[in-house]
Amino acid sequence: MTPGEDRTPDAGGDDQFAAEYVLGVLPANEREVLARRIATDADFARLVESWEARLSPLNSGYDEIEVPASVKQALEARLFGRGTPATPKSGLLQSLAFWRGLAVASLAAFFLAIAIPLFLPAATTPDTRLIASLAGDKTDVRYLAAYDARSSEIGLSHLAGDRTAGHDFELWVIKGKEPPVSLGVIPAGSHVHVVVAAGHRALIGSGVLFAISLEPRGGSPTGKPTGPVVASGDLQAM
């Protein structure tokens, strides 16, 4: 750098402050002043946002690092005042979710033993049958899904949890890192069938994920899940 360059006036003014704010190099007191300007001065806020956009390709330099589950629990306690109230280290056996899960598991085992033969053709060989227990952490929606490769049908048993009024449940298959593919809206009823379209049959196999999202009536208008995923589970060979 030549001395002449050093004396270049701050032609940028606000734009330079915005750039420095986004780069993050300023001391605490200057950052505070600029943060207040961002909140009150829309023009300045726009300059800051332009810099955030310009430098955002550098974000790829941040690794994704798995967060311990305790952080989410503490966050929920902080935001919603629930989570881990009296028993700070709620062990597995004290966990309501565990007992609920066990109840669902017993129900599922019962279902497998008794109910599956009712809606799967008896002649299917074991390796053409796949099952998934679909559940969500934050909902009480529970389905058991059984896929029969011979008939290309998914039998769905609705164990618990209702769709909200004016909405449908839509079933998705997710293979590895590929985007979800819709298998269709799940008809209402306790034992229902979804026929898998010919083009989607190749997606279904052991280890893929089935997920159910809550969608507007008639299903997602975009071809991708638009509502929350209410339940999901891996398909496993029987």
Added chain:
Amino acid sequence: MAPQQFTTQDITKLIARVSLKDRAAFDLLYRATSAKLFGVCLRVLSDRAEAEEALQEVFVKIWTKADRFVVSELSPISWLVAIARNHAIDRIRARGQRTAAIDEASELADERPGPEAQVVAEGERDRLGACLGELEADRAAAVRGAYLNGDSYAELAERFSVPVNTMRTWLRRSLMKLKECLER
């Protein structure tokens, strides 16, 4: 378990729903983005316990400020990373006069070219990478280091053995050159 793959559009919708205080959407948004935002907090703060605390605060901000995203022109993930970066950087600045310790640790900071070098490689593919390549190497490194690690002017000046004002001039000029290059 939720779908592993969220598109930009998915995240946009999730933030929109979070602005309506939809907790299911908040859960999904957390699943989709917490690992990245934790990466930001941990990189800047270099301390797991503090990064965990910071991440919670970041998501509290996301919960309360999600409505502001609607008026933002940033991509959703850039908007989220900006919240995390600003929060983590405010936190290290608030650690106060740790400068003495940082002086001693400056060699340690110098040992971190790995991830940055990686960014150079990845960055070459985009225009920002190309424009950083037009800067003198040490200035490009200072810009990247500042952005990714949250280094302050004081820390950078120490590391590059120049006065703070010189570092400030370097970086201001570098940023304006970057802008000019990106707008060409």
